[in-house]
Amino acid sequence: MAHSARSLLDAVWSKIASKSVAASPPAVLIHDPAAEGAQDLDDPFLDPKARERAGNLIARAAKGTKDPAP
Numbered sequence: 001m002a003h004s005a006r007s008l009l010d011a012v013w014s015k016i017a018s019k020s021v022a023a024s025p026p027a028v029l030i031h032d033p034a035a036e037g038a039q040d041l042d043d044p045f046l047d048p049k050a051r052e053r054a055g056n057l058i059a060r061a062a063k064g065t066k067d068p069a070p
Helices: 002-022 048-063
Strands: none
Touching: none
């Protein structure tokens, strides 16, 4: 019984290992060197909503509209 369980585990493990090794790397790898460094948690642009608001403000300014943010 123990031998069959061991062979079953070996078969399952070999299938899992072969799939993880056979996976191809992504076509494009983007590396941000600044991501490795420390981040200022008080930086308002760390917040995705703040970045979106700033982006909308810049886009409206580029279009020349003066309407307030929705």
